Amino acid sequence: MERKMFRSIWIKFFIVLLIVSLFALSAAYILRELMIRDFRYYLEGEMEDKVYRVIANIEGSYEKYSGWNIDSLNENTIWALMLGLEIKIKDLNNRIIIDTETAFNKLSPSMQRRIKAITDIGLISKDKDFSPYPLFISGKEIGRLEVRFLYPEKEFFFIERSNRFLLFSLFAVGCAVTLFSIIFSRKLTEPIKKLDYAASAISAGDLKSRVEIAGSDEIKRLSETFNKMAENLEKQDLLRKKLISNVAHELRTPITVIKGEVEGMMDGLVPADKEHLLSLYEEINRIKKILDGIEDISQAEVSAMWIKKQKIHLKPFLKSIVERFSRIFIDKGINFEFINGEEIELNADPDRISQIVINLLSNALKATERGGNIWVKTGKHDSEVFIEIGDTGHGIKPDDLPYIFERFYKVSEGGLGLGLSIAKELAEAHGGRIVAKSTYGKGSSFTVFIPY
Incomplete structure (x- = not known):
């Protein structure tokens, strides 16, 4: 019984704390997603600004050299890479004039190492498509710039850390919920177990059973109420026993008198005259008054009806x-x-x-x-x-x-x-x-x- 009660309360505590914790974690998860979304929007806006700056430089180079100048395009491509952009420059026939990989490979090994150190070239997502941007000179299309954004390393770290933090939070909350459920359940069930023992003792007839009053919460008030109830039950039990004793005592005298009178009449020792019959009548009236008193209290209980x-x-x-x-x-x-x-x-x-x-x-x-x-x-x-x-x-x-x-x-x-x-x-x-x-x-x- 005790283990079953403890298990039931523990499960209820666990479920309540778990629901509250899940609500809190859900709020944290939604906040995290909103922050990551806004962070990405911010990065994409930055990247878009960089794209238009690169487009302006490429169009300016074409106009300056009256055509495609490979050296100038190399410089613009490496500059775009340093801005976090992988690009391809195509002509109107869709032929690649230059791309990031070609321009990067033309660099010296020392320059390549420097660029790798300051860019996220190793984090290029090969499964992401290029986005096309038309190139114009004086309103006339001269080619197309295709761009693929590099994922900044800081974004990877931010997302990875937030995921780790979320997993750690789930684990920590699960442990905390389990621990607190056990602690609070034990703290709550201890006085309840005492009340249960005392109630069982009272139901078994031990009306002197009481519980220790401790704390200052609802359990204390419940304990006080229980003790008061037990005290009243004990008092009523004593009063009932006293009533039985009183009724027995009150009834014994008239019944003894009636029995003696009737036996005397039956044996012919006492005449059945008016005087002796009146004595019997008075004793019967005494019995009736006792029974009326008991009946009156029963009627008073339902008097409102x-x-x-x-x-x-x-x-x-x-x-x-x-x-x-x-x-x-x-x-x-x-x-x-x-x-x-x-x-x-x-x-x-x-x-x-x-x-x-x-x-x-x-x-x-x-x-x-x-x-x-x-x-x-x-x-x-x-x-x-x-x-x-x-x-x-x-x-x-x-x-x-x-x-x-x-x-x-x-x-x-x-x-x-x-x-x-x-x-x-x-x-x-x-x-x-x-x-x-x-x-x-x-x-x-x-x-x-x-x-x-």
Whole structure:
């Protein structure tokens, strides 16, 4: 698996770097061709200028001597050779009067060596055709000059060097691409391999597996996200185990009571009268509440699918909910205050908002002792409506506060630790949120924000 992953990433790196390198080399090759083309155009233009200078001298010689003068033509032919031109001078009958080879052979050996030293006569291309140029005197054609350019030695060197440089560049780029691909692939795959090992460990059930966080790039952020995910998975696993333990504990008591009562009735030790049947009914209700709590959290997960929004006049809506708790407030000796600054309309599901408020009020009642205070406050904040439910109860410990909205997390004994999680799910189903503030020993407040 590891070797396969490394090979795959290495090949991808190699291909990407190779494509980029080929683009760069292609650009260099095109630039080289354009430079060579322009260089040749420049040389050909120079040669054309030289040809016309030679033509002017030959025509001048013909006019001076009133015909073809061999000595003069020899001089002009050698001069043309020194300019980089191989020539043939022909008359109107197409007979060669003189050419470069003939004129060169007439020179002394020492002169030939000097000319060879300063010209490129050895680089004459025999496969290149001669170009004809007519010769005129006073508008009358007297013959023809045929010219073949010598390839300058510097052009050969320039082209040869550029070809060598291009081949060397291809080889160097190929080596560099291969080397960098291996280095970068190893550097990239090392943290990925660690992530792969950790992910495999988690999939095998080791939720304590973590990866080392190093660097400052996307891999670091991925490692941090992975560790956070693993931490959440571990925490959820612990909470699930705790839930199973809590549910088992909560269910064991009523089931034990029911079993004892029913066995007593079957053995005739306990009469099946109204009193004992009512006791069984209460225990069954306890079981139902436990199962309802588990069902509520499942429903809250898909609440966005069944939210039915409508216009809610918040003040009378909340007052009707609070009135259900008025008797409890009196019995517990708790002071209640409803704070409403203005009439507010909210577009929300009344059943779900009622469920959130009842849940938070129930928690406030559990946390507040006799003589304490509970309040409900409403208002607007930016583009949201807020409902704040606060109390002067025992508050929440700072260590517990970050986790109170997580499923199955319990601050105190009893219950399943699902109430606040359900409230959070329902608020988020409306596109809202819940914010909790608490000072341990002094009280807490929960503020529900819902867009209006």
